[in-house]
Amino acid sequence: MERIKIYGSAISGNCLKVKWTADLLGITYDWIETDILKGETRTETFLALSPAGQIPIVVLEDGRVLEQSCAIMLYLAEQSGSNLVPSDPFEKATMISWLFWEQNFHESSIAVRRFRKRFARLSDDDIDPTLLTRGNASLSLMENHLAAQDYFGGTRLGLPDIALVAYTRMAGEGGYALADYPAVQAWIARVEAALGIPSYTEEQA
Ligand SMILES: N[C@@H](CCC(=O)N[C@@H](CS)C(=O)NCC(=O)O)C(=O)O
Structure with missing residues:
Protein backbone atom coordinates (compact mmCIF):
# COMPACT_ATOMS: atom_id res chain seq x y z
CA MET A 1 0.00 0.00 0.00
CA SER A 80 -4.74 -3.79 2.53
CA GLY A 81 -6.73 -6.87 1.58
CA SER A 82 -7.02 -8.04 5.19
CA ASN A 83 -9.76 -10.34 6.38
CA LEU A 84 -10.92 -7.83 8.99
CA VAL A 85 -13.91 -6.86 6.84
CA PRO A 86 -16.29 -9.77 6.22
CA SER A 87 -17.33 -10.39 2.62
CA ASP A 88 -20.82 -11.56 3.58
CA PRO A 89 -23.06 -8.44 3.40
CA PHE A 90 -24.96 -9.24 6.60
CA GLU A 91 -21.80 -9.93 8.59
CA LYS A 92 -20.20 -6.80 7.17
CA ALA A 93 -23.23 -4.66 8.08
CA THR A 94 -23.31 -6.18 11.57
CA MET A 95 -19.65 -5.30 12.00
CA ILE A 96 -20.28 -1.74 10.77
CA SER A 97 -23.27 -1.40 13.10
CA TRP A 98 -20.89 -1.67 16.07
CA LEU A 99 -18.76 1.12 14.59
CA PHE A 100 -21.84 3.33 14.27
CA TRP A 101 -22.89 2.46 17.81
CA GLU A 102 -19.43 3.32 19.09
CA GLN A 103 -19.63 6.78 17.54
CA ASN A 104 -23.27 7.46 18.17
CA PHE A 105 -23.66 6.21 21.75
CA HIS A 106 -20.40 5.09 23.36
CA GLU A 107 -17.87 7.70 22.24
CA SER A 108 -20.40 10.50 22.56
CA SER A 109 -20.74 9.77 26.27
CA ILE A 110 -17.54 8.10 27.53
CA ALA A 111 -15.03 10.07 25.45
CA VAL A 112 -16.88 13.35 25.98
CA ARG A 113 -17.07 12.93 29.79
CA ARG A 114 -13.38 11.94 29.89
CA PHE A 115 -12.46 15.07 27.93
CA ARG A 116 -14.57 17.33 30.16
CA LYS A 117 -13.04 15.89 33.34
CA ARG A 118 -9.42 15.32 32.30
CA PHE A 119 -8.75 18.17 29.88
CA ALA A 120 -11.45 20.80 30.43
CA ARG A 121 -11.14 20.07 34.18
CA LEU A 122 -14.85 20.55 34.82
CA SER A 123 -16.36 19.43 38.12
CA ASP A 124 -19.00 16.70 38.04
CA ASP A 125 -21.69 19.31 38.80
CA ASP A 126 -20.81 21.17 35.62
CA ILE A 127 -21.03 18.08 33.40
CA ASP A 128 -24.28 16.98 31.77
CA PRO A 129 -25.48 14.09 34.03
CA THR A 130 -26.78 12.09 31.07
CA LEU A 131 -23.17 11.46 30.00
CA LEU A 132 -22.67 9.28 33.08
CA THR A 133 -25.96 7.43 32.56
CA ARG A 134 -25.34 6.82 28.86
CA GLY A 135 -21.72 5.81 29.41
CA ASN A 136 -22.72 3.26 32.03
CA ALA A 137 -25.48 2.00 29.73
CA SER A 138 -22.79 1.50 27.06
CA LEU A 139 -20.56 -0.41 29.47
CA SER A 140 -23.50 -2.60 30.61
CA LEU A 141 -24.38 -3.46 27.04
CA MET A 142 -20.76 -4.38 26.36
CA GLU A 143 -20.59 -6.42 29.57
CA ASN A 144 -23.62 -8.49 28.51
CA HIS A 145 -22.27 -8.99 25.02
CA LEU A 146 -18.80 -9.99 26.21
CA ALA A 147 -20.07 -12.38 28.86
CA ALA A 148 -20.79 -14.81 26.01
CA GLN A 149 -17.89 -14.17 23.64
CA ASP A 150 -14.26 -13.06 23.63
CA TYR A 151 -14.55 -10.37 20.95
CA PHE A 152 -17.37 -8.30 19.46
CA GLY A 153 -17.38 -10.35 16.29
CA GLY A 154 -17.00 -13.71 18.09
CA THR A 155 -13.72 -15.56 18.41
CA ARG A 156 -11.18 -13.18 16.92
CA LEU A 157 -10.17 -9.54 17.09
CA GLY A 158 -12.06 -7.26 14.70
CA LEU A 159 -12.51 -3.58 13.90
CA PRO A 160 -15.30 -3.12 16.52
CA ASP A 161 -12.89 -4.26 19.25
CA ILE A 162 -10.27 -1.76 18.11
CA ALA A 163 -12.83 1.05 17.87
CA LEU A 164 -14.47 0.30 21.20
CA VAL A 165 -11.36 -0.39 23.27
CA ALA A 166 -9.94 3.07 22.51
CA TYR A 167 -12.14 5.01 24.92
CA THR A 168 -13.29 2.07 27.06
CA ARG A 169 -9.76 1.62 28.46
CA MET A 170 -9.72 5.34 29.33
CA ALA A 171 -13.19 5.28 30.91
CA GLY A 172 -11.79 5.60 34.45
CA GLU A 173 -10.65 9.12 33.57
CA GLY A 174 -14.26 9.91 32.73
CA GLY A 175 -15.39 8.80 36.18
CA TYR A 176 -16.73 5.37 35.14
CA ALA A 177 -15.98 2.42 37.44
CA LEU A 178 -14.55 -0.25 35.13
CA ALA A 179 -14.29 -2.63 38.10
CA ASP A 180 -18.09 -2.95 37.90
CA TYR A 181 -17.67 -4.52 34.44
CA PRO A 182 -15.39 -7.56 34.79
CA ALA A 183 -16.05 -9.03 31.33
CA VAL A 184 -15.22 -5.64 29.81
CA GLN A 185 -12.00 -5.45 31.85
CA ALA A 186 -10.95 -8.93 30.71
CA TRP A 187 -11.75 -8.00 27.12
CA ILE A 188 -9.65 -4.79 27.36
CA ALA A 189 -6.64 -6.88 28.45
CA ARG A 190 -7.30 -9.36 25.62
CA VAL A 191 -7.52 -6.64 22.98
CA GLU A 192 -4.43 -4.83 24.28
CA ALA A 193 -2.50 -8.11 24.11
CA ALA A 194 -3.79 -8.84 20.59
CA LEU A 195 -2.76 -5.36 19.47
CA GLY A 196 0.59 -5.62 21.24
CA ILE A 197 0.09 -2.41 23.21
CA PRO A 198 0.80 -1.87 26.92
CA SER A 199 -2.14 -1.71 29.29
CA TYR A 200 -3.47 1.79 29.74
CA THR A 201 -2.39 1.92 33.40
CA GLU A 202 1.17 0.95 32.42
CA GLU A 203 1.13 3.60 29.69
CA GLN A 204 0.15 6.28 32.21
CA ALA A 205 2.72 5.19 34.82
N1 LIG B 1 -16.40 11.36 14.67
C1 LIG B 1 -15.03 11.82 14.57
C2 LIG B 1 -14.68 12.54 15.83
C3 LIG B 1 -13.35 13.22 15.74
C4 LIG B 1 -13.06 14.04 16.97
O1 LIG B 1 -13.92 14.25 17.85
N2 LIG B 1 -11.83 14.51 17.04
C5 LIG B 1 -11.40 15.29 18.15
C6 LIG B 1 -10.22 14.63 18.84
S1 LIG B 1 -10.73 13.11 19.54
C7 LIG B 1 -10.96 16.64 17.65
O2 LIG B 1 -10.33 16.76 16.62
N3 LIG B 1 -11.29 17.69 18.38
C8 LIG B 1 -10.88 19.01 18.06
C9 LIG B 1 -12.03 19.88 17.74
O3 LIG B 1 -13.16 19.39 17.56
O4 LIG B 1 -11.78 21.08 17.68
C10 LIG B 1 -14.10 10.62 14.32
O5 LIG B 1 -14.42 9.51 14.73
O6 LIG B 1 -13.06 10.79 13.66
Whole structure:
Protein backbone atom coordinates (compact mmCIF):
# COMPACT_ATOMS: atom_id res chain seq x y z
CA MET A 1 0.00 0.00 0.00
CA GLU A 2 1.10 3.58 -0.66
CA ARG A 3 2.65 5.59 2.15
CA ILE A 4 0.00 7.63 3.91
CA LYS A 5 0.06 10.50 6.39
CA ILE A 6 -1.99 10.22 9.58
CA TYR A 7 -2.74 13.45 11.41
CA GLY A 8 -3.54 12.45 14.97
CA SER A 9 -2.92 12.91 18.65
CA ALA A 10 -1.63 10.39 21.17
CA ILE A 11 -4.23 11.53 23.73
CA SER A 12 -7.16 10.83 21.41
CA GLY A 13 -8.83 7.44 21.30
CA ASN A 14 -10.29 8.27 17.88
CA CYS A 15 -6.77 8.75 16.53
CA LEU A 16 -5.28 5.75 18.31
CA LYS A 17 -7.89 3.48 16.68
CA VAL A 18 -6.51 4.46 13.31
CA LYS A 19 -2.89 4.04 14.44
CA TRP A 20 -3.53 0.58 15.93
CA THR A 21 -5.36 -0.55 12.79
CA ALA A 22 -2.49 0.59 10.58
CA ASP A 23 0.05 -1.07 12.89
CA LEU A 24 -1.91 -4.32 12.99
CA LEU A 25 -2.11 -4.38 9.21
CA GLY A 26 1.57 -3.56 8.77
CA ILE A 27 0.77 -0.33 6.93
CA THR A 28 3.59 2.21 6.89
CA TYR A 29 2.67 5.81 7.56
CA ASP A 30 3.97 9.17 8.70
CA TRP A 31 2.33 10.19 11.96
CA ILE A 32 1.81 13.92 12.26
CA GLU A 33 1.18 14.71 15.92
CA THR A 34 -1.50 17.39 16.03
CA ASP A 35 -2.28 19.16 19.30
CA ILE A 36 -6.00 19.92 19.62
CA LEU A 37 -5.42 21.70 22.93
CA LYS A 38 -3.15 24.19 21.14
CA GLY A 39 -5.67 24.69 18.33
CA GLU A 40 -3.59 22.92 15.69
CA THR A 41 -6.77 21.61 14.02
CA ARG A 42 -8.01 25.19 13.59
CA THR A 43 -5.14 26.57 11.53
CA GLU A 44 -5.71 27.64 7.94
CA THR A 45 -3.43 24.84 6.71
CA PHE A 46 -5.30 22.15 8.63
CA LEU A 47 -8.75 23.49 7.71
CA ALA A 48 -7.73 23.36 4.05
CA LEU A 49 -7.26 19.61 4.50
CA SER A 50 -10.27 19.06 6.74
CA PRO A 51 -12.99 21.71 6.95
CA ALA A 52 -14.43 19.90 10.01
CA GLY A 53 -11.23 20.80 11.88
CA GLN A 54 -10.96 17.44 13.60
CA ILE A 55 -8.47 14.61 13.83
CA PRO A 56 -7.87 11.89 12.81
CA ILE A 57 -7.48 12.43 9.12
CA VAL A 58 -5.52 10.45 6.58
CA VAL A 59 -3.89 12.03 3.55
CA LEU A 60 -3.21 9.60 0.71
CA GLU A 61 -0.18 9.87 -1.55
CA ASP A 62 -2.31 11.48 -4.28
CA GLY A 63 -3.51 14.16 -1.82
CA ARG A 64 -7.01 12.82 -1.21
CA VAL A 65 -8.16 13.20 2.39
CA LEU A 66 -10.20 10.76 4.43
CA GLU A 67 -11.93 11.80 7.65
CA GLN A 68 -13.78 9.99 10.47
CA SER A 69 -11.90 7.37 12.47
CA CYS A 70 -14.16 4.42 11.69
CA ALA A 71 -14.31 5.18 7.96
CA ILE A 72 -10.51 5.36 7.93
CA MET A 73 -10.24 2.01 9.73
CA LEU A 74 -12.55 0.42 7.17
CA TYR A 75 -10.56 1.91 4.31
CA LEU A 76 -7.23 0.68 5.69
CA ALA A 77 -8.63 -2.81 6.33
CA GLU A 78 -10.18 -3.15 2.86
CA GLN A 79 -7.33 -1.50 0.99
CA SER A 80 -4.74 -3.79 2.53
CA GLY A 81 -6.73 -6.87 1.58
CA SER A 82 -7.02 -8.04 5.19
CA ASN A 83 -9.76 -10.34 6.38
CA LEU A 84 -10.92 -7.83 8.99
CA VAL A 85 -13.91 -6.86 6.84
CA PRO A 86 -16.29 -9.77 6.22
CA SER A 87 -17.33 -10.39 2.62
CA ASP A 88 -20.82 -11.56 3.58
CA PRO A 89 -23.06 -8.44 3.40
CA PHE A 90 -24.96 -9.24 6.60
CA GLU A 91 -21.80 -9.93 8.59
CA LYS A 92 -20.20 -6.80 7.17
CA ALA A 93 -23.23 -4.66 8.08
CA THR A 94 -23.31 -6.18 11.57
CA MET A 95 -19.65 -5.30 12.00
CA ILE A 96 -20.28 -1.74 10.77
CA SER A 97 -23.27 -1.40 13.10
CA TRP A 98 -20.89 -1.67 16.07
CA LEU A 99 -18.76 1.12 14.59
CA PHE A 100 -21.84 3.33 14.27
CA TRP A 101 -22.89 2.46 17.81
CA GLU A 102 -19.43 3.32 19.09
CA GLN A 103 -19.63 6.78 17.54
CA ASN A 104 -23.27 7.46 18.17
CA PHE A 105 -23.66 6.21 21.75
CA HIS A 106 -20.40 5.09 23.36
CA GLU A 107 -17.87 7.70 22.24
CA SER A 108 -20.40 10.50 22.56
CA SER A 109 -20.74 9.77 26.27
CA ILE A 110 -17.54 8.10 27.53
CA ALA A 111 -15.03 10.07 25.45
CA VAL A 112 -16.88 13.35 25.98
CA ARG A 113 -17.07 12.93 29.79
CA ARG A 114 -13.38 11.94 29.89
CA PHE A 115 -12.46 15.07 27.93
CA ARG A 116 -14.57 17.33 30.16
CA LYS A 117 -13.04 15.89 33.34
CA ARG A 118 -9.42 15.32 32.30
CA PHE A 119 -8.75 18.17 29.88
CA ALA A 120 -11.45 20.80 30.43
CA ARG A 121 -11.14 20.07 34.18
CA LEU A 122 -14.85 20.55 34.82
CA SER A 123 -16.36 19.43 38.12
CA ASP A 124 -19.00 16.70 38.04
CA ASP A 125 -21.69 19.31 38.80
CA ASP A 126 -20.81 21.17 35.62
CA ILE A 127 -21.03 18.08 33.40
CA ASP A 128 -24.28 16.98 31.77
CA PRO A 129 -25.48 14.09 34.03
CA THR A 130 -26.78 12.09 31.07
CA LEU A 131 -23.17 11.46 30.00
CA LEU A 132 -22.67 9.28 33.08
CA THR A 133 -25.96 7.43 32.56
CA ARG A 134 -25.34 6.82 28.86
CA GLY A 135 -21.72 5.81 29.41
CA ASN A 136 -22.72 3.26 32.03
CA ALA A 137 -25.48 2.00 29.73
CA SER A 138 -22.79 1.50 27.06
CA LEU A 139 -20.56 -0.41 29.47
CA SER A 140 -23.50 -2.60 30.61
CA LEU A 141 -24.38 -3.46 27.04
CA MET A 142 -20.76 -4.38 26.36
CA GLU A 143 -20.59 -6.42 29.57
CA ASN A 144 -23.62 -8.49 28.51
CA HIS A 145 -22.27 -8.99 25.02
CA LEU A 146 -18.80 -9.99 26.21
CA ALA A 147 -20.07 -12.38 28.86
CA ALA A 148 -20.79 -14.81 26.01
CA GLN A 149 -17.89 -14.17 23.64
CA ASP A 150 -14.26 -13.06 23.63
CA TYR A 151 -14.55 -10.37 20.95
CA PHE A 152 -17.37 -8.30 19.46
CA GLY A 153 -17.38 -10.35 16.29
CA GLY A 154 -17.00 -13.71 18.09
CA THR A 155 -13.72 -15.56 18.41
CA ARG A 156 -11.18 -13.18 16.92
CA LEU A 157 -10.17 -9.54 17.09
CA GLY A 158 -12.06 -7.26 14.70
CA LEU A 159 -12.51 -3.58 13.90
CA PRO A 160 -15.30 -3.12 16.52
CA ASP A 161 -12.89 -4.26 19.25
CA ILE A 162 -10.27 -1.76 18.11
CA ALA A 163 -12.83 1.05 17.87
CA LEU A 164 -14.47 0.30 21.20
CA VAL A 165 -11.36 -0.39 23.27
CA ALA A 166 -9.94 3.07 22.51
CA TYR A 167 -12.14 5.01 24.92
CA THR A 168 -13.29 2.07 27.06
CA ARG A 169 -9.76 1.62 28.46
CA MET A 170 -9.72 5.34 29.33
CA ALA A 171 -13.19 5.28 30.91
CA GLY A 172 -11.79 5.60 34.45
CA GLU A 173 -10.65 9.12 33.57
CA GLY A 174 -14.26 9.91 32.73
CA GLY A 175 -15.39 8.80 36.18
CA TYR A 176 -16.73 5.37 35.14
CA ALA A 177 -15.98 2.42 37.44
CA LEU A 178 -14.55 -0.25 35.13
CA ALA A 179 -14.29 -2.63 38.10
CA ASP A 180 -18.09 -2.95 37.90
CA TYR A 181 -17.67 -4.52 34.44
CA PRO A 182 -15.39 -7.56 34.79
CA ALA A 183 -16.05 -9.03 31.33
CA VAL A 184 -15.22 -5.64 29.81
CA GLN A 185 -12.00 -5.45 31.85
CA ALA A 186 -10.95 -8.93 30.71
CA TRP A 187 -11.75 -8.00 27.12
CA ILE A 188 -9.65 -4.79 27.36
CA ALA A 189 -6.64 -6.88 28.45
CA ARG A 190 -7.30 -9.36 25.62
CA VAL A 191 -7.52 -6.64 22.98
CA GLU A 192 -4.43 -4.83 24.28
CA ALA A 193 -2.50 -8.11 24.11
CA ALA A 194 -3.79 -8.84 20.59
CA LEU A 195 -2.76 -5.36 19.47
CA GLY A 196 0.59 -5.62 21.24
CA ILE A 197 0.09 -2.41 23.21
CA PRO A 198 0.80 -1.87 26.92
CA SER A 199 -2.14 -1.71 29.29
CA TYR A 200 -3.47 1.79 29.74
CA THR A 201 -2.39 1.92 33.40
CA GLU A 202 1.17 0.95 32.42
CA GLU A 203 1.13 3.60 29.69
CA GLN A 204 0.15 6.28 32.21
CA ALA A 205 2.72 5.19 34.82
N1 LIG B 1 -16.40 11.36 14.67
C1 LIG B 1 -15.03 11.82 14.57
C2 LIG B 1 -14.68 12.54 15.83
C3 LIG B 1 -13.35 13.22 15.74
C4 LIG B 1 -13.06 14.04 16.97
O1 LIG B 1 -13.92 14.25 17.85
N2 LIG B 1 -11.83 14.51 17.04
C5 LIG B 1 -11.40 15.29 18.15
C6 LIG B 1 -10.22 14.63 18.84
S1 LIG B 1 -10.73 13.11 19.54
C7 LIG B 1 -10.96 16.64 17.65
O2 LIG B 1 -10.33 16.76 16.62
N3 LIG B 1 -11.29 17.69 18.38
C8 LIG B 1 -10.88 19.01 18.06
C9 LIG B 1 -12.03 19.88 17.74
O3 LIG B 1 -13.16 19.39 17.56
O4 LIG B 1 -11.78 21.08 17.68
C10 LIG B 1 -14.10 10.62 14.32
O5 LIG B 1 -14.42 9.51 14.73
O6 LIG B 1 -13.06 10.79 13.66
